[in-house]
Amino acid sequence: MTLFRRSRFLFWSIRELSHKYTKSLVLGIVLGFAIMIGVYSVYPYISALTLLKIDRIGYVGEYTPSTLPIPIQEQLSFGLTTIASDGSALPGIASSWEATDSGKQYTFHLRNDVIWHTGKKVVASDLNYNIRSVSFKALNDRTIIATLQNAYSPFLTLVSKPIFQANLTGFGQYKVNSIRLKGDKIVFLRLVTATKKQLPTIEYRFYKSETQAINAYKLGEVDKIEGLTSIEPSLPSWKNTTIEKVVNKNRFIALYFNLKDQLLREKTLRQALVYAVPITTAERVFSPIAPSSWAYTNSSKQYDFDMKQASKLFETTKIATNSNELTIHTFSQYLNIAQEIANSWNALGMKTNIRVENVVPKEYRVLLSAQDIPVDPDQYIFWHSTQVNTNITGLSNLKIDKLLEDGRIKQDQEERKRIYIDFQKRLAEELPALFLYYPTSYTVKRTTR
Template identity: 20%
Template sequence: MWKVLVAALAVVAGASVSSAVPAVAQETKVPVKGGTLVVALEPEPSRLYLSSQTAVIVQSQIYENLVTLSKDYKPLPRLAESWEISADGKTITFHLRKGVKWHDGKPFTSADVAFSILELNKKFHSRGLSNFGTVEAIDTPDENTAVFRLSAPSLAIWSAFGADNATIVPKHLWEGKDPFTNEWINKPIGTGPFVFKEWVRGDHITLERNPDYWDAGKPYLDRVLFRVIPDAGARAAGLETGQVHYVPVTPVPLSDVERLKKLPNIDIVTDGFGTFAPMYFFDFNLENPIFKDIRVRQAFAHAINKQALADVAWYGFAKPATTPVPSDQKQFHANDTQQYAYDPAKAERLLDEAGYKRGKDGVRFKVTHLPVAYGEDFRRSAEFIRQQLKRVGIELEIVNYDLAGWLRTVFAERKFDTMTAYYAANADPQIGVHRRFWSKTFNRASWTNASGYQNPEIDKLIEASHVEGDPKKRAELIREVQRVAQRDLPSITLLEVSLFGVKVKKLHGLDPNPDGLYGSYGSAWLEK
């Protein structure tokens, strides 16, 4: 078995490792130095680490990871110049880049790697257990070597090293402090191409060029200005006038995309989203007695027309999902799971059987619904779902929060009945999907198991897949996770969402690799 695993890891890691910096999109023009890149954000992050998608976009300019991913999902050097994998797949030795400094002038060392992975990412990141549950220890024989000791080989760990899953922070500033409230959470010190300058809440975040960046000659830009622009129409107008150069996520009204595509100064960005594969879903709070009856959950599923939701609320930038794993991940996707076709009549019968008859006003019961605070698309989708459920006698009261309030209410206070959001499925279901159903992620962090689903059967399957070294056996375990999740239905997976960004044509050098959405702007530049 381990021979199969090591061969698979060799494919992931590549036959040889170069210390070269990962390439960005091919450019025929010579980069120009200077200028301020203006990036629009929505929603505003609640904090700049262990937070939301927009927070990661900002932090990725300040912090860095050991590796990043190439277009074919192989690891490429970042803070690590090279690495070796032991024959049994249980030891990974990283050789770190020398001469790298934190923005406060202190040297970056292997101690920072060990602290960041074991004490922060593994313990507090929403995907920490899935990503690094098998990492038992990290040895630091010298300042430039970090040796990962695994209890069992992991086929998913290389994907976990990328994007926001394994951010490296300075141990000398973070050690002994609360990871969610310490002073560095909102004024970060990193090793990246840009240095944090200021955050004016509700308005902007400013980063300045790092003059001591280890990648000589970069970054090209003088600064990056992240502007908080909640209104989608205003973001579109900013792009058209050139006051905004780039909107990486939730860019413009979906109804406006076709018009923008025709403008001579605008590009639609589709590269850089490969590892995200967002899955839009509807979660029940299983602590609510109403939702303990599976017939009620099934009724909700039958009452929602997924195709109409994709076409009307998402303007075709989504398609119906059949399982929690994206259909494009063919090696993992299960084609034989229980499905819940749009059937309002069946939904009504199930609700009647569960004892929830219509009242004189036609209403069976009322529950609250909290759409994730990611903009108009999610509010519009919640309204669509509300109308669908009203037809079968369910009154959905939509409650809108800003992102900080939504995270607190859903995950910390658990004061909700239902919610909708999307999670990135990532390059491997172990990283992005299992956190929705694994009992060990419940009440552990934001962006995990909001339903509170706990089932020893699915836990056993998930945990077995995390240590299975045979790719075929592991894939079957992951397919069985989907079958159980679709059978028990603690959460309705509604749509596979298509992400895109919008930029002005004079912006060049964005990272096109699979996690490029969270990529560095170190190679970005503005044409004069």
């Protein structure tokens, strides 16, 4: 009986309390469920923060937020288009597009699932490129129209440049978590995942010189450095360190001839000189167009080292009977190859000196230098006779001019390919430059910490 009374008392007490505190109990239950759901939702991110590694990478060079290297920009955002390995345009923010008015107008249709790092959906009015002679107009939230003053077939590669709002806000798989500046130059940049993917955090540290970057690696500030032009002898013996040699086929080293020079305008002399260039690297270059490009051809005339042929041609030139001499202008990193070329030309009978420069000289006879390869095969600014500031050889060839003019306005890729194959062959025959080799760089990486 006593047990019954106690049970009844407990029952009535609970009922009274539930009536009295109904709202509080309901609120507590709701909050409890909300907390459980919240913890469940954020647990993967908390776990990611504690478990994911941090990639600490050293970069050589001085950069502002607006001039970050393209590989870093592409981690933070992307453009209306992206670029395939062969240089063709692929969808980016735009899922599709049409070119009309003979290539002077492009209509881009935007994806509906692209979100700024702020959480706001990307709409057409957010997007704008500062491209000369091109205007952009948002037709609606999902459509943007670009109007060009003149047809320009490489245009789709221009709009592959990643788009940002203020403070490097993009819509890529990474977002900026922390940035430190010294003046206007970035010295530290931390990127964290902007998606549900458990991506490693990336920390970039920037150094003015390769020596500073290597010292930072030795001190443990960074675990990886990319793009080193040389490796100090002691580094390969460092514990838990691997060194990878990388061939950069988006850049080449070339020997440029000044065709306005009275001596070098003679093609036979240029032919004699290029046959006397001792190229020992296996990564030869035969064209100013990237070998991965849809427009590349390996059927252009190739000049292999041949001192007999060089001597034969040299003996037929006017210079073989006078005392003219050449100076190879170059930069410190190419001094060794310049010396090899000078030695070979001296052996040929062409007196040759070397001069190390800090910037590209305004006047020269022979220049040994590097050139970045554009994504699109358009070579107009480098070789067209009207481009006096960028056509550094002074090449003037009516047929090459016409090919370059047509190549940048035609819309059909197969037609452009035929044009650029013809261009590459004619350029090799005209010989304003000898394309030598693709430069190598080194990546230093710590295998364990």
